[in-house]
Amino acid sequence: MARTSAIKLLLIGFNDDNAEDIISTFRRAGKVAHSKLINDGKELQEQLSDSHWDLAFFDAVHSKLSIAQCGQILRHANVDLPFIYLSDDENIPLPDTSVSLVLSNQNRARLLFFAQRELEALASRRELDATKAALLEEQQRNALLLDSHQDAVCYITDGMIIYANTLFCQQVGHDDLDGFPIVDLICNKDQDRFKNALKKQPGNSDGSTLEISFLSSDEQELKSSVTCNNASYDGEACVQLTLHEAGSGAATGHLDATTGLANRKHFAQLLQDFVDAQRNSNSSLIVLQLDNFDKFRRDLNLHNTETLIQALSERLQALIPAQYYGRIADDLFAVIAHHVPSQRALETSQEALKAIESEIIEVKKQSLQCHFSAAIMPINHLTTPHAATLLDQCFETVQSIAADGGNAAEIYHRDRQQLQRSDEISTLIEEAFADQRLQILFQPIINLSDAEGDYYEASLDIRDWQEGEVTAGEMLRVVEKEPNNNKLDRWIVVETTKVLAKKRAAGEDTKLTINLSGNVFHDSEFCSWLSVAMKAAGLPGSALILQFSEESIASSLKPALDCCRQLESLGIGLAVRNFGRSQDGNKFLEHIKPALIKPGVRKTDSLSADEIREIIQGGRQLNSRVLIPNVSSAASLAVLWQLGPDFIQGSYVQDPSTEMSYEFAAFG
Template sequence: MARKSTIKLLLINESDNEGERLISLFRNAGRVARAQRASSAEDLHSLLEQENWDLLIANDKHPEIAVEQCLEHLKKQQSDIPCLIIRDSNADAALEAGASDVVSSDDDQRLIFAAFRELRHLETYRELYATKEKLSDAEERSEMLMSKSQDAIAYLSDGMLISSNPLFCQRFGYDDPDDLDCAPIIDLIDAGDQESFKNLLKTQISNGEGSTDFNFTGINQAGEGFSAAMRLNNAVFDEEPCIQLTIKEQGAESNSSSGGNPDIDPATGLYSYQYFLSQLETANQQATAGTQVSTLLYLGLDKFTSIRSRYGITHAYNILLDLAEFIQAKSDEANCLAHYCDDSFTLLMPNTGTEKAKQYALDLCQQISEHIVEVDGQSIQCTVSVGLVAIDGKSQQEANQLIDNAFSASEKLREDADNEGVGNGAELYIHVREKKALGDANGDDELDAFIQEAIEDERFTLTFQPVVSLRGTSGDHYEVRTTMTSDEGEALGPNQFLGNINFSSINTRLDRWILLEATKKLSAHTENGHDTRVIINLTNNALQDETLIPWLSVALKAGGIPPQALIFQFLEADITDFLKPAKTFAEAVKDLGCKISITNFGKVDEPFKALNHVGADYAKIASELTEALQSGGDTQEIKSMVTTINESSTQAIISGVENAAALAHLWQIGVDYIQGGYLAGQSGEMDYEFTDIA
């Protein structure tokens, strides 16, 4: 999007008057905006298919479309349109649903700032995509030119061949370019010329410009010599400097075909399969970039085997030619129609959504069924089964897989038909996402995808266990834990699944979900008059992510959460392993008004070093160190630890309290908070009845 181009706004609000007000805001800020208001959910769907929008602005006043519904629709379409939400409360819900930002209704200036920021981001994204497209096209053209060149060409790096075209291979007696990959070039040159070649190669590399010609005796695969002339040029291959070798074929003439268009199949007059595949790949790339949505159709002739058996191969082929001409006549010029295999055609409908394409397919099926084909003096009528696939960038699949999916839809139509083998209709392929297993995730991308899918499938849930004060401290406390539902439906505790979530780079997707869900629950709970604080367990990624604190600050303000109600808890081992970022994190959250807790405390060699380093407000002592409390054993060591914790202005928490005997000991050693099955287990809600047991 150019800097001064017209901004295309899609609006979800109460009236056209509000739309005019927003247009006026952009005009006053020096930009021209053209706005379109969606009147209904159906209208929204249609507008998203028709136009490539720059920005969506929504509020909660639309009579039919809720903000979260709109954002969910965009998420399903995997749209890249930035979304700004105008609302005065519950901003976290909108942010969680995918909003780019949330702006209060009385802050028009910030709305414009946010809009220009998102437009810059969108412009950068589109420029990046365009650059990648140009690079891809350039590389594709380069490869095509190399493969079709009348010269024998190869690329050389560190004395080894890294790529070669078919003519180069043939020149040296090889059938496949792969046979020469990583082969030493010196092996293809006669021993008498090798020293000269080495010197010329060094000269060419050092000069960096111009070219060097070299007459030599080549050695082919059979060990036979032949005279040849080679030109050396500096080049770049796969973004690495290299040397291009060109062997000119003597007497080479232009070897073009007999004037025919190579993109056209001479047998049917339709586009060739290779050309169709290239167009499909282009459409797929455009869909991934969000610049265009297309639809692929696979048209299979019903009962073709029976037709061929009855009328013979020649007549069956003539029937296909007749159908090819008929379908081509019913197809727009913008579409790309190809003969895919014996009994089928493929049709690409660019810039066309599935609803329009399916209606076209149904009409075409009707027209084909009424079309009469004359074969050897007989009149016959045929039917086709059409499978459709949306090319919308959502499935991230290659072109061949898209064709296979369209074929599957065509076959499903036939299987479900009342008349066996005769679909005579159209079926849309529905992509079913393959479930990923946590243990099978390979690399950060797959691991991140697993977490995203688990969140979307609601496999993560939060539980709350009360933490009770022994000192009569005001306010209720709950520890927040995350559980995950396994593929077998079993609820897994954090110790059972967090060990498999090991990113090589920083990723806080799960931490952010935990924070959003916990604060959402807390907000609803405090609205009922409860004075409650939550201890939220986070991973070490949260300590290292420098963007988390600014994001958290915005989320707290938007959700109206008092910062002192949040206590962020980390494993002692994570604090120790990431001591410097832990200190930075602790200082930042305390500036916000939040607090820090260390869990599993006391297991490292110098536990109080970490505690004092981050200035922890709470220390939850490791359960292994408190076992004596349950059995009535010696409690002197744990009492000493609690005393030192308190001297550090930190409050001690002991969990695993399972009986009254342990409770009696805890009174004596100065513990501040207790937790365990004796009081209450974990629950999906914050519903514990706190009483003063001090």
């Protein structure tokens, strides 16, 4: 099982003492275990259908439910669940086919060893199932990409079509061509010439183009230009046919005459359409420039240079899978890779550049070695919606790479201002917004008390932070020097509540603690603005807790009290971070009545047991729930179980991330 997951146990036929003994065995080994006692078959059926379990134990000595009944229920439920039979004699044969192994009820060390082995085997099986599901999804995605390819494409082996995309079928006038002999689609006058081209193609490293007349299903002749290339489909060597109808593509000026790719104007339109429709798809634009192009053109002449460009175009298409390809200048290629994040596009580009550099390309008996400079532009919600700007920005990057020697790939990064601590506060925040440096991170909070719902804490973060820049925490502190500056806090609320609203709309009882600055206390319209924003998002007040530092409350106690009363009228809780940092903090916090307190601890520090007891005692005096951060290990969690805070969070649970995606059920 994963290090951060609680083990979920089904205990069948156990009394309370024996069940607690089993759970204690796991806890002493540093494992978090949650259990459910089962005493009858109906209850077992309900638990198997309603929840996911990791391990089941059967007490053969005390169980009123027979092992045969249990086995029948498990088989009917069709769940993958290790089932351990505990008996006074572990040398007996397996009493049922559902039983994984038989162990003695007396030897707890042996029980723990074999239980861990079963859990590891279960984790391996689940990982295998997840991998198979991911593979199937990838195969379906690849099939979809092929089917929606911008060109009419089919794949042929031994003269039979093994796959033809929708566009190819449409152009030759058939609904389905899989398993169809390709020659039956071609007019008699061209069949011999086409057969010869197919025979020669496997030995031809370059593609070949020929004019062919196809015969549609209604006996109409369709004159077309066909490009043949060696390819692989489902691991089988084959020939790829790319079909260009006369009067389309190159004939209408959409395609580059040399490569058959989209020309600059058409590619720019394809990119604009893609950005308009798929801006949030986490895709990539790749622009590649042939290094030393002027030298090749001087040495080869114009015609031979175009021959070289054609060969390189075919290699790039083979090495970089994508949805759209274009030649946007004499020495520039562009690629739109759908659902390919920028980091993966960078790795693919680097592999392609390395492969091309290692190859020798023959042009008119001259052996040439080529390499490219490549720029990768992420296409996501932060991307400018203008295709021309994207291409210009990529061009600037490849020019810079080429000037440094070329033969490299980089992800485009917008030039940005350093967020200096010495800057004016308003300037600092405006630059952060202008450079899109701000983001929200969410960290799950584990509930150890009787509170209802799933909890997260939302915090401001600086994207791509560098040493020497102001941190997000510092930004929240320094903005308080301008009490009337409310832009940052309102932006945080808008961004976090958008995510929370989507989460709750999916039916999840999610509650969010949002970290804000003390400027909220001086924003007289904040609470009324927040009320309108919550109604628009469909959020109840109970779904939100606004968290402020103890220092901010202490320095603005009267406006903090007014704000607290207004938040209370909206049903919104108030939480205190950095609890314990101010002298006499408990005295003024008695007036605030915080719903939650969180001690101020550096990320690299941890609290001692005595410090935690003192914090919990302070929380009880305020009638506030207590959150202990920085839980980084099973050992620290075991201590906290005994001390009794209401909530915990830390790397042992999950580090902060840009999504609220934690599986709370994994913790029980």
